[in-house]
Amino acid sequence: MIRLQNIRLNYADKRVLDGLTLDLSANGITCLHGPSGCGKTTLLRLIAGLAVPDSGTVTGLPKKPALLFQEDRLLPHLAAEENIAAVLPKHRIGEARNWLAKVDLAADANLRPRELSGGMRRRIALARALAYGGDFLLLDEPFTGLDTALTKRMAWLIRETGVPALVVTHARDEIALLGGRVLEVSGLPLRIL
């Protein structure tokens, strides 16, 4: 169980979290649903260990979180397959191609990010997060730029990993595809509704 108690956090001179208390299940998928700019990404960064609260306590953080950023953040000089291989230990590098196949991009293994469409880059970033082998998935709008069929396929892939996940989304149909618990939020500062 990830437990946040009375968390205060300022970001860019704004109070993003103000006394937030929240228990997150370490099992299954939790969807974080709310408007843009209400602090959902900051919450993800906090759980990923990339942001430190100004006050409050955080316990039960995942040991190896796999974070899919809101932006793809692919290494521009590496090919699609190399981008996935970059997060794998040496003995698992061969798995990169399998993950590319799972996101329907096996034929584009040697292309660099600038040669790929936005949707393709998103799938590579998602494949990288899933391939990482984390004990908790933190996915920030994982289906940006994907059509309905691909969204369904990627949602199925996320569920199939069986790894507990916190997924940030704006779309109700994505929540339906992912299943699990829904946390409705608003802000700023972020409040659980």
Place this chain on the structure above:
Amino acid sequence: MKTSTLLDNKWIRAALALAVWLLVWEGLARWVNITLLLPGPVIVVQTLAELLGSADFRTATGFSLLGVLTGFLIGVAAGSLLAWLTWASRLADALFSPLLRLVRTAPVASFIILALIWLTSRTVPMVIAALMVAPILWSSTKTAIEETDPALLEMAKAYRFPAWQRFRLVYLPQILPQWTAACATAMGLAWKSGIAAEVIAQPRPAIGTNLYRARLFLNTEELFAWTVLIILLSFLLERLFIRSMAGLGRRYAA
């Protein structure tokens, strides 16, 4: 509509420009009509051809190239390492950054004369070349490190890249273009300052020493021939460096 002409070809444009300036030079030389003051391009090329065949040329060029290139490599290594050090440690930044800024702004002649007091004339050109190169590499590399994409650095942190992987996959591709450009600039400067150091320090045998002796004996055509040689070698070194770096640049291009 724009029609294509011979001038569209950059090599033809360069050859034409060279021909025009050679003609201006020849015209001026004929007008002055005193070889001691201004030898024409034909005499200079003849003198250069004689120099190229002499043993003195080979030993002098070999010595100068070795000294300047060694100094260049030392300067590149020192400048790059100091960039990382001053970026990573505030103490190192406080210690070294003012020193490197001072070296960058102080006149090269002061360093040459000071170096002559402390060092042998044979090592002065190498040390001066290194001193001129290091601040350029330090400044460019440090700026490039500071400008590395924070989003990619955060991604590397999130996926727990080890230090070496973070350097190789995130920093290196972003630093390399600026680092290569700084090396190319520094190469020219190392060559010029190294030769200047040779002119003052007079090591034997060396291009700078021969340049000084040509002036001393009022051998103006030889002075011009050595100068042409210095320019040609500088151009050649820079092209060689850029070419050798091109493969690396392609590997890390986005």
